[in-house]
Amino acid sequence: xxxxxxxxxxxxxxxxxxxxxxxxxxxxxxxxxxxxxxxxxxxxxxxxxxxxxxxxxxxxxxxxxxxxxxxxxxxxxxxxxxxxxxxxxxxxxxxxxxxxxxxxxxxxxxxxxxxxxxxxxxxxxxxxxxxxxxxxxxxxxxxxxxxxxxxxxxxxxxxxxxxxxxxxxxxxxxxxxxxxxxxxxxxxxxxxxxxxxxxxxxxxxxxxxxxxxxxxxxxxxxxxxxxxxxxxxxxxxxxxxxxxxxxxxxxxxxxxxxxxxxxxxxxxxxxxxxxxxxxxxxxxxxxxxxxxxxxxxxxxxxxxxxxxxxxxxxxxxxxxxxxxxxxxxxxxxxxxxxxxxxxxxxxxxxxxxxxxxxxxxxxxxxxxxxxxxxxxxxxxxxxxxxxxxxxxxxxxxxxxxxxxxxxxxxxxxxxxxxxxxxxxxxxxxxxxxxxxxxxxxxxxxxxxxxxxxxxxxxxxxxxxxxxxxxxxxxxxxxxxxxxxxxxxxxxxxxx
Amino acid sequence: xxxxxxxxxxxxxxxxxxxxxxxxxxxxxxxxxxxxxxxxxxxxxxxxxxxxxxxxxxxxxxxxxxxxxxxxxxxxxxxxxxxxxxxxxxxxxxxxxxxxxxxxxxxxxxxxxxxxxxxxxxxxxxxxxxxxxxxxxxxxxxxxxxxxxxxxxxxxxxxxxxxxxxxxxxxxxxxxxxxxxxxxxxxxxxxxxxxxxxxxxxxxxxxxxxxxxxxxxxxxxxxxxxxxxxxxxxxxxxxxxxxxx
Numbered sequence: 078x079x080x081x082x083x084x085x086x087x088x089x090x091x092x093x094x095x096x097x098x099x100x101x102x103x104x105x106x107x108x109x110x111x112x113x114x115x116x117x118x119x120x121x122x123x124x125x126x127x128x129x130x131x132x133x134x135x136x137x138x139x140x141x142x143x144x145x146x147x148x149x150x151x152x153x154x155x156x157x158x159x160x161x162x163x164x165x166x167x168x169x170x171x172x173x174x175x176x177x178x179x180x181x182x183x184x185x186x187x188x189x190x191x192x193x194x195x196x197x198x199x200x201x202x203x204x205x206x207x208x209x210x211x212x213x214x215x216x217x218x219x220x221x222x223x224x225x226x227x228x229x230x231x232x233x234x235x236x237x238x239x240x241x242x243x244x245x246x247x248x249x250x251x252x253x254x255x256x257x258x259x260x261x262x263x264x265x266x267x268x269x270x271x272x273x274x275x276x277x278x279x280x281x282x283x284x285x286x287x288x289x290x291x292x293x294x295x296x297x298x299x300x301x302x303x304x305x306x307x308x309x310x311x312x313x314x315x316x317x318x319x320x321x322x323x324x325x326x327x328x329x330x331x332x333x334x335x336x337x338x339x340x341x342x343x344x345x346x347x348x349x350x351x352x353x354x355x356x357x358x359x360x361x362x363x364x365x366x367x368x369x370x371x372x373x374x375x376x377x378x379x380x381x382x383x384x385x386x387x388x389x390x391x392x393x394x395x396x397x398x399x400x401x402x403x404x405x406x407x408x409x410x411x412x413x414x415x416x417x418x419x420x421x422x423x424x425x426x427x428x429x430x431x432x433x434x435x436x437x438x439x440x441x442x443x444x445x446x447x448x449x450x451x452x453x454x455x456x457x458x459x460x461x462x463x464x465x466x467x468x469x470x471x472x473x474x475x476x477x478x479x480x481x482x483x484x485x486x487x488x489x490x491x492x493x494x495x496x497x498x499x500x501x502x503x504x505x506x507x508x509x510x511x512x513x514x515x516x517x518x519x520x521x522x523x524x525x526x527x528x529x530x531x532x533x534x535x536x537x538x539x540x541x542x543x544x545x546x547x548x549x550x551x552x553x554x555x556x557x558x559x560x561x562x563x564x565x566x567x568x569x570x571x572x
Numbered sequence: 573x574x575x576x577x578x579x580x581x582x583x584x585x586x587x588x589x590x591x592x593x594x595x596x597x598x599x600x601x602x603x604x605x606x607x608x609x610x611x612x613x614x615x616x617x618x619x620x621x622x623x624x625x626x627x628x629x630x631x632x633x634x635x636x637x638x639x640x641x642x643x644x645x646x647x648x649x650x651x652x653x654x655x656x657x658x659x660x661x662x663x664x665x666x667x668x669x670x671x672x673x674x675x676x677x678x679x680x681x682x683x684x685x686x687x688x689x690x691x692x693x694x695x696x697x698x699x700x701x702x703x704x705x706x707x708x709x710x711x712x713x714x715x716x717x718x719x720x721x722x723x724x725x726x727x728x729x730x731x732x733x734x735x736x737x738x739x740x741x742x743x744x745x746x747x748x749x750x751x752x753x754x755x756x757x758x759x760x761x762x763x764x765x766x767x768x769x770x771x772x773x774x775x776x777x778x779x780x781x782x783x784x785x786x787x788x789x790x791x792x793x794x795x796x797x798x799x800x801x802x803x804x805x806x807x808x809x810x811x812x813x814x815x816x817x
Contacts, residue, residue: 105810109800116796120789123738125755128762129782130741149803164704167740167782171702441741442751 100148107147115140124446131441133166138434142489145431153423156430169437177433181395182298186291186428188398189236190420192374195405195413196235199367200357203244205231207354210248211347217267217338220252221274225325228278232289234371238517242279242528249275250535252350266336268537273336273546276520276532277328281554283517285321287313288378288394292483295432296513299491303439304505310378310394316571317514320554320561327553335546363412370411374401428484435488439496447493462503462572463562466511469494470558473512474551477519483526487516507572511558518554521547603635604628606681607726612693612714613759614734619643619693619714623686624651633675635682636663638719643688648673653682660686668771670720690714694734699780706782709740713778718769729777730754730763736783743778 118136123129137159144155164171177183210227214220228245235241253268283289287297287310297308360368377384377397385391392400405413460468473494476486494512498505519525521544523533529543566572606626612619621643627635639662648660654676663672675682696710712731718724733739735758742751742762752763762779769775 101810105804105807108803109796112796112800116789116793119792123760125760126753128741128753129738129784161704164702165706167701167706167709167780171704442753 103147104149107143107149110147111140111143111149114143127443127446128441130166130168131443131446134163134168134434134437134441135443135447137162137166137168138438141430141434151423153426153430156427156433159430159434163433163437168441169433174433174437177429177436180298180429180432181393182291182295182432183425183428185294185298185395185398186425187420188395188402189288189291189294191402191405191413191418192371192398193235193237193240194418194420195367195370195411197240197244197419198412198417199364200361201234201364201367201371203248204354204357204360204364207248207350207357210252211351211354214252214347214350218333221270221329221332224249224252224271225274225278225282225329228275229282229285229321229325232279232282232286233375236288236290238279238283238290239527239531242275242531245275245279246531246535248350249532253535253537267338268535269336269542270332270338272532272535272537273543274328274332276529276543277332277547277550278325279528280517280520280526281321281324281328281550284324284514285314285318288398290483290517291428292487292516293513294394295428295484296487296491296509296516299435299487300495300506300509300513302436303492303495304509306506308506308510309382311380311382312569313510316510316566316569319565320514320557323557324550324554327557328550331549331553332546335549336542366410366412367405370401370404373404374398431484431488435492439492460501462507463559465497465501465503466508466562466572467555467559469497469508469512470515470555473515474518474555474558477525478521483516483519487513490516504572507566510571511562511566514558515554518551520550602720602722603630605635605637605720605722605724607728608637608724609728609730610714610716611730611732611756611761612690613732614694615689617692617695619690619712619731621688621690621714623688624683625686626681626683628681629653629675629677629679631678633678635673635675636670636720636722637673637686638717638724639669639671640688640690640714640716642693642715643690645671645686646689647687649685650675651683651685653677653680653684655684665721668719668721696781699740699782701780706740707785709780709782711743711778711780713743713776715774715776717774718771721771723771724769727766727769727775728763729766729775730761731777731779732759732761733779733781735759737781738784740780740782743780 115136118132118139123132127135141155141159144150145152160174160177163169163174205227210220210223214223224245228241231241231244235244249271253271283293287293287308293313297313300306300308374397377392377400378394380387382391405411406415406418473490476490477483490512491509494509495505497503498508519529523529523540523543533543562572604627606628608626609624611622611624613622614620621640623637625635625637627637629635633656645660648655648658656674656676660671660673663670671686673684693714694712696712699705699709699711701709714729714731716727716729718727730752739753739760739762742753742764752761752765754761754763762777764777766775
């Protein structure tokens with residue numbers, strides 16, 4: 078109990094990742110492997126159908142990918158080298174490579190960091206979560222469902238999976254304590270479920286709200302750049318939310334089947350959480366200011382294309398985010414000072430390099446060349462839409478086994494899928510957007526996201542349990558996506 | 573005075589109508605260029621443009637095709653059909669100039685090949701790649717303006733990469749304007765399908781080529797080996813014990 082209190086009072090949760098022997102080997106061999114791949118691309122003749130720029134775009138991308146996956150050198154260093162390599166090898170002009178820093182996706186990510194900092198400082202999300210649980214959590218089942226709902230709701234206001242995990246983690250610990258479950262209890266399935274569903278509801282809820290993680294914003298950026306079609310915040314939500322809610326319900330029932338809760342855990346003592354809620358006191362001025370700024374931000378995002386009818390102007394998704402960031406910094410009205418904003422410049426630079434490498438692949442015709450070769454091999458043009466959809470969603474959902482970074486996965490998958498759709502005569506958005514709903518399906522292994530690592534630190538579950546539970550839930554989501562492609566997605570005109 | 577004015581107006585009108593009729597006559601009855609392909613290959617510093625034209629002759633057996641400003645005809649031969657003269661003639665109507673070939677076949681499909689020489693084409697110009705770029709890159713570009721009063725049904729252009737050079741890229745074309753890179757015989761070609769080309773429209777294709785220095789691969793592999801060995805030597809501890817990040 079004391080441990081739980083101590084965790085609650087801690088302002089931040091720091092996760093230290095201990096690398097497995099396999100990961101250390103990857104780190105050791107990563108740089109030599111990447112350099113050898115680059116050397117091979119540089120030395121070998123250009124394949125028929127590809128330009129030298131195309132060949133080297135692929136070489137730079139694969140070299141960078143090996144370095145990003147193996148973490149031999151920091152990811153931002155790799156990205157900086159990518160920005161230099163692209164013009165030096167004639168892949169992309171200098172102006173274009175450097176221009177990525179001005180792309181809207183980079184500005185959005187930058188603004189999202191400021192918004193997340195404001196939310197974290199205000200404590201508003203924590204108050205919201207505590208209020209929900211103390212008012213509505215009456216039994217083990219209701220508290221599990223409520224935590225799912227809470228994760229879903231705070232995804233609207235906190236555009237970072239890690240920040241949300243950091244907010245929810247102490248509350249989950251408190252709930253575990255409230256149910257009288259300890260790690261040494263062999264029947265600690267409630268603890269397992271609370272921790273594992275914390276991971277799943279955090280990551281899966283992300284898929285419903287485009288602004289809940291920057292990789293999804295990057296995905297709609299790709300869709301806009303490559304197909305010319307704008308995906309609004311509302312359209313993403315309408316399309317994805319039903320699948321997300323059903324997947325969360327599937328997660329609830331699959332979890333209960335896998336890890337049965339003993340009857341002794343049926344009663345709950347909410348006094349700890351109630352105490353924590355009372356300690357928050359009345360809503361502070363800082364929280365009220367944050368609430369107003371978030372209210373404006375969410376309202377503008379939600380009414381997106383109707384802004385012009387209501388106000389006579391139109392602010393894009395990125396401009397709303399920048400306006401929100403400006404409001405947070407505004408003297409008297411805002412709550413943040415520049416030094417308090419936790420802006421991950423390393424992540425922004427990483428995103429620039431990753432985006433530049435991905436776009437260069439497309440611009441030099443590599444994607445089309447590769448896909449043509451793939452189509453010739455697979456005969457995918459003869460497949461029906463449903464089969465192509467099913468294959469692509471399976472790849473999109475389970476690709477996190479290979480590419481742990483949501484950003485890297487987005488860069489690889491979305492342009493490729495748009496290429497497949499174009500080549501097969503399918504509306505590219507009908508494949509690319511549902512695939513983007515699967516970007517955050519990182520629920521199978523602890524290293525797949527910081528969220529997983531945070532909850533893994535509870536010690537209530539092992540790797541195998543997470544993998545089994547995560548795989549079953551993702552298969553359920555895959556089934557739901559296929560059903561949605563035949564029903565809901567058709568109804569809203571997505572496919 | 574009024575009579576003279578009236579006569580002047582009428583004569584001007586007649587002249588205008590008759591000129592317009594001549595123009596219309598060529599536009600409507602000058603045969604039909606179904607498809608046209610230009611393949612540019614090197615001959616020293618010059619470019620040899622091998623032009624393959626598939627056309628349908630008019631009722632007089634005529635076919636007209638555009639004049640390229642930067643190239644002159646060297647020879648012409650038929651693939652199908654019979655030319656009545658060994659040379660084509662150059663025709664001018666107002667600001668439009670074009671070649672006229674006359675075939676024995678009337679209102680029939682014919683096919684022929686024209687060879688043109690573009691002097692100094694392969695000398696190229698310095699490639700515009702910004703301030704950071706691979707060495708010795710140059711741009712080879714060719715402009716083809718449809719100088720005839722008729723549309724060309726389909727037009728393709730291909731530029732061969734000179735031996736000893738690499739095709740760096742095809743300028744200004746992306747996945748949204750898909751280019752083609754093909755290997756035909758001893759050359760690699762960068763090309764583009766311009767589709768239907770209206771009268772007066774200009775089609776431009778440019779490719780960047782460059783010299784890859786012969787020793788650069790060896791130099792790169794030496795650096796790779798040294799860097800890899802140095803990195804592995806400095807990180808041997810990664811194979812021994814777990815490390816906290």
